[in-house]
Amino acid sequence: MSSTPSAFTDMRATYGGMGLGVGLLFGFCARQPSTIQVGLIASLFVLGATAAARIVGFLVDGSPNVFMYLLLGAELLFVALLIVALKQSRNG
Secondary structure, three states: OOOOHHHHHHHHHHHHHHHHHHHHHHHHHHHOHHHHHHHHHHHHHHHHHHHHHHHHHHHHHOOOOHHHHHHHHHHHHHHHHHHHHHHHHHHO
């Protein structure tokens, strides 16, 4: 991994800017009843893909530390909560 200014800028844009943009989209979806389910589904896709990529990383790269397991646990917990919320939004 490179430690150049461009690498740091790209990391900020990818992990900071994209995360902020996705979070703002989810907040926008939560403001209107007609878009809540879309926001829940999008959140489920993002967190599910993140958890899946983390698991692939464990398998390919090996040696995950405790923090990586904690992040995976949080991601899987929120995936479960999003599934419950989505089911409740469809029934309500």
